[in-house]
Amino acid sequence: xxxxxxxxxxxxxxxxxxxxxxxxxxxxxxxxxxxxxxxxxxxxxxxxxxxxxxxxxxxxxxxxxxxxxxxxxxxxxxxxxxxxxxxxxxxxxxxxxxxxxxxxxxxxxxxxxxx
Amino acid sequence: xxxxxxxxxxxxxxxxxxxxxxxxxxxxxxxxxxxxxxxxxxxxxxxxxxxxxxxxxxxxxxxxxxxxxxxxxxxxxxxxxxxxxxxxxxxxxxxxxxxxxxxxxxxxxxxxxx
Numbered sequence: 659x660x661x662x663x664x665x666x667x668x669x670x671x672x673x674x675x676x677x678x679x680x681x682x683x684x685x686x687x688x689x690x691x692x693x694x695x696x697x698x699x700x701x702x703x704x705x706x707x708x709x710x711x712x713x714x715x716x717x718x719x720x721x722x723x724x725x726x727x728x729x730x731x732x733x734x735x736x737x738x739x740x741x742x743x744x745x746x747x748x749x750x751x752x753x754x755x756x757x758x759x760x761x762x763x764x765x766x767x768x769x770x771x772x773x
Numbered sequence: 774x775x776x777x778x779x780x781x782x783x784x785x786x787x788x789x790x791x792x793x794x795x796x797x798x799x800x801x802x803x804x805x806x807x808x809x810x811x812x813x814x815x816x817x818x819x820x821x822x823x824x825x826x827x828x829x830x831x832x833x834x835x836x837x838x839x840x841x842x843x844x845x846x847x848x849x850x851x852x853x854x855x856x857x858x859x860x861x862x863x864x865x866x867x868x869x870x871x872x873x874x875x876x877x878x879x880x881x882x883x884x885x886x887x
Contacts, residue, residue: 694878701777701863702878748816759804759867760829761876763816 660685660751664764672772673741679734679767681723681749688754691732692761693723696746705747708732719743744771775800777866777879785885786854794849794882798866804828805847806867806876807839811860819862822847854886 661684671677683689690709694702706717713725723734732749749764778797786792798805807819818831822841836852845866851858861883865876 692875701779701880702865704875704877707875750816759821760806760818760831761808761816761865762818765815 660689660753660762662749662751662762662764664749664767666767667765668768668770670770670772671739674738676737677735677739677743677769679747679749679769681732681734681764683730683732683749683751685730685751685753690752690754691723691725692750692752693717693721693732693734694748694750694763696748696766698745702748705734739769739771741771741773743769745769777864777877779862779864779879779882781882782880783883783885785887787887788854788856790854792851792854792858792884794851794862794864794884796847796849796864796866796879798845798847798864799877802866802868802877803845804867804874805841805845806865807847807849808863808865809833809860810863810881811857814860816863820849851884856886859884859886 663682665680692707693705695705696702706715708715708725716722721736746766746768748766750761752761780795804823806821809817820839821829825841839849841847861881863881865878867874867876
């Protein structure tokens, strides 16, 4: 079984400032890791994912996340945020083996970008 | 390419009634997943269907059920609705059961039980 912890429920930040959203996971097997974003009144959109290979993964809109196996973390970062990044961000994990293909989500981090 | 679609967008029911939610996966995707996003409970895995079979089930009572049709679309049925069933129900699809395949989500159906 897997679990995900997103320590920060809300992160306020000014526009053009850097941001880090933290995600830690627990699993008895190797995992795949995902970040999804949810804009108000919408479903989830995949932001980026780590399956294998390079531990640093990037999205098309400037976000990046680094898989750290020793610290069991997959923190999401952006060097300069924009108002349009205001949304809720969910970290998710899925076991490489077993787990029935289900995603286990963290409780989400609300990113609020202010002028 | 069309994404995952869900209908209806909103559904209002009263306690004890039944609700039926529908999902059409991305073309070519054979796996469909259902998740519940309830206030205070976060996103919880409900069901996984692949090739018409239920492959995995989350920790939900039997009144939550569903099926997958030959065209890979899916239905989620919730019987004997309770107030706490009020939530956003999200459907996702993936290409196949190969480990690592990404799940793509639809916009959700917001169910309100009065």
